[in-house]
Amino acid sequence: MTRLRLAIVGAGPAGIYAADILLKAERRFDVSIDLFEQLPAPYGLVRYGVAPDHPRIKGIITALREVLDRGDIRIFGNVRFGEDITLEDLKQHYHAVIFATGAVRDTDLRIPGIDAEGSYGAADFVSWFDGHPDVPRTWPLTAESVAVIGNGNVALDISRMLAKHAEDLLPTEIPDNVYEGLKASPVTDVHVFGRRGPAQVKFTPLELRELGELRDVDMVVYDEDFDYDEASKDAIASNKQVMVIDRVLQSWRKRPSVNNAGGEASRRLHLHFWAKPVEVKTDEQGRVSAFVYERTRPDGEGGVVGTGELREVAVQAIYRAVGYFGSPLPGVPFDKRHGVIPNHEGQVLKKDSNERVPGVYATGWIKRGPVGLIGHTKSDAMETVRHLINDQGSWWQPTDPSEEAVPALLEARGVRWTDLDGWHRLDEHEVALGAPHGRARIKVVPRDEMIAVSRGE
Ligand SMILES: Cc1cc2nc3c(=O)[nH]c(=O)nc-3n(C[C@H](O)[C@H](O)[C@H](O)COP(=O)(O)OP(=O)(O)OC[C@H]3O[C@@H](n4cnc5c(N)ncnc54)[C@H](O)[C@@H]3O)c2cc1C
Numbered sequence: 001m002t003r004l005r006l007a008i009v010g011a012g013p014a015g016i017y018a019a020d021i022l023l024k025a026e027r028r029f030d031v032s033i034d035l036f037e038q039l040p041a042p043y044g045l046v047r048y049g050v051a052p053d054h055p056r057i058k059g060i061i062t063a064l065r066e067v068l069d070r071g072d073i074r075i076f077g078n079v080r081f082g083e084d085i086t087l088e089d090l091k092q093h094y095h096a097v098i099f100a101t102g103a104v105r106d107t108d109l110r111i112p113g114i115d116a117e118g119s120y121g122a123a124d125f126v127s128w129f130d131g132h133p134d135v136p137r138t139w140p141l142t143a144e145s146v147a148v149i150g151n152g153n154v155a156l157d158i159s160r161m162l163a164k165h166a167e168d169l170l171p172t173e174i175p176d177n178v179y180e181g182l183k184a185s186p187v188t189d190v191h192v193f194g195r196r197g198p199a200q201v202k203f204t205p206l207e208l209r210e211l212g213e214l215r216d217v218d219m220v221v222y223d224e225d226f227d228y229d230e231a232s233k234d235a236i237a238s239n240k241q242v243m244v245i246d247r248v249l250q251s252w253r254k255r256p257s258v259n260n261a262g263g264e265a266s267r268r269l270h271l272h273f274w275a276k277p278v279e280v281k282t283d284e285q286g287r288v289s290a291f292v293y294e295r296t297r298p299d300g301e302g303g304v305v306g307t308g309e310l311r312e313v314a315v316q317a318i319y320r321a322v323g324y325f326g327s328p329l330p331g332v333p334f335d336k337r338h339g340v341i342p343n344h345e346g347q348v349l350k351k352d353s354n355e356r357v358p359g360v361y362a363t364g365w366i367k368r369g370p371v372g373l374i375g376h377t378k379s380d381a382m383e384t385v386r387h388l389i390n391d392q393g394s395w396w397q398p399t400d401p402s403e404e405a406v407p408a409l410l411e412a413r414g415v416r417w418t419d420l421d422g423w424h425r426l427d428e429h430e431v432a433l434g435a436p437h438g439r440a441r442i443k444v445v446p447r448d449e450m451i452a453v454s455r456g457e
């Protein structure tokens with residue numbers, strides 16, 4: 001039987017689903033898979049992106065864990081591709097590699113003042129509240145008024161986390177430092193800005209509706225934003241999702257506290273539409289003092305044009321939630337414009353060419369960009385795995401495909417890698433930390449501590 005030794009880089013949903021699909025579907029090859037992950041824990045953005053107050057989605061980890069627990073995939077955690085292991089190493093020990101490294105940083109927003117103190121990327125804030133080991137433990141939550149730029153689900157996630165009272169997050173898995181940080185926040189007003197209208201938002205109805213259920217938070221929407229053009233009316237009439245979004249927003253227009261910045265609740269979450277970011281203003285110390293935007297109007301085709309009218313809102317912090325962006329990997333082609341590995345249906349292509357790079361594949365967000373839900377990475381993986389199997393003739397010819405070679409290599413390089421047993425140890429440790437407080441788990445945040453617990457040191 002032909003043997004396929006496969007390396008997968010990235011243990012997020014895309015990497016784990018690719019391994020699962022290959023192992024379940026393939027009977028012609030004797031498949032053995034090694035999964036490399038830069039963090040000491042698997043699951044990618046499901047652990048370090050999905051908001052802590054969304055336990056149902058976090059629960060997808062249970063299904064991903066079942067895949068790993070089957071015992072036919074080896075994990076090498078705390079191993080960073082490009083530093084601890086390279087493409088040349090992989091070519092010596094595997095027949096092919098699938099990159100599933102996702103997108104971990106914020107896309108740029110090029111407006112004056114965006115680098116000021118008090119201006120943050122959503123990805124960094126998400127990493128902080130989800131206990132990512134590589135971001136600082138403290139977050140400067142000192143602003144009373146905050147602007148969030150963007151109308152996607154990430155914008156709603158971070159607006160909700162900023163507006164929600166910390167006590168209401170206590171039942172979740174948030175680490176103690178996050179609870180303490182949020183508890184001390186003096187925030188009263190969170191302003192969310194979308195450059196298009198209510199019928200062109202990227203967020204979804206469930207996530208929008210959830211904002212209206214936050215304790216002691218008033219939703220504020222503005223009548224002037226609902227003067228719909230024909231394209232918006234058509235979108236509302238023809239798309240159920242847009243229809244529900246409109247219905248939810250209309251219900252907030254009618255609520256007594258709407259348009260009343262001095263409403264009943266101690267915190268307010270304002271949704272502003274037709275607002276294109278123009279500038280971040282700063283005070284004498286260079287700290288964020290205001291957000292300037294240009295009022296837009298519909299162009300009749302779902303887009304917008306500027307009206308020339310500039311408006312300003314006084315805020316002390318700004319979060320840009322305008323999308324994530326992939327990072328280049330050493331030795332692997334990268335499309336700088338779109339932040340992805342150039343590929344045809346997962347087969348990696350040489351830069352600016354249609355020529356394939358033999359043995360190299362991509363799946364998930366690094367394959368098609370940072371859009372889509374966890375479930376979409378499954379269909380992605382199916383397509384990539386199908387090509388991998390059909391391309392048998394162009395796989396690499398490894399000089400040492402033995403299973404012992406890679407652990408020996410990592411050992412020789414002094415890499416403190418973690419394995420599946422290590423993940424079980426860390427998982428049990430986190431669950432035990434949460435138990436006395438009636439919480440599902442409390443995450444361990446420092447990388448060294450994660451490694452030490454995993455390795456039983
Ligand atoms: C804030 C946020 C909230 C979200 N909430 C939801 C939600 O509620 N529901 C939903 O369905 N979808 C949600 N999504 C979308 C979902 O997270 C993505 O669709 C999915 O995680 C993409 O999977 P992926 O495996 O491609 O990438 P990722 O999940 O990012 O996994 C990539 C993995 O690769 C690893 N990696 C990167 N570089 C290297 C390297 N050099 N060496 C080794 N390993 C590396 C990373 O550490 C990571 O573990 C959310 C996304 C974000 C940003």
Ligand SMILES: NC(=O)c1ccc[n+]([C@@H]2O[C@H](COP(=O)([O-])OP(=O)(O)OC[C@H]3O[C@@H](n4cnc5c(N)ncnc54)[C@H](OP(=O)(O)O)[C@@H]3O)[C@@H](O)[C@H]2O)c1
Binds near residue numbers: 194203
């Ligand atoms: N609960 C959940 O299910 C959940 C939670 C979080 C994330 N996710 C998913 O993860 C994916 C990524 O989410 P995301 O919110 O990062 O991305 P997204 O859905 O693509 O939204 C990005 C938002 O940023 C805006 N934007 C982009 N460039 C801008 C600019 N220069 N100025 C002003 N606004 C700008 C976009 O506006 P335009 O539309 O005008 O371009 C859009 O509103 C999505 O598929 C999302 O559904 C899901």
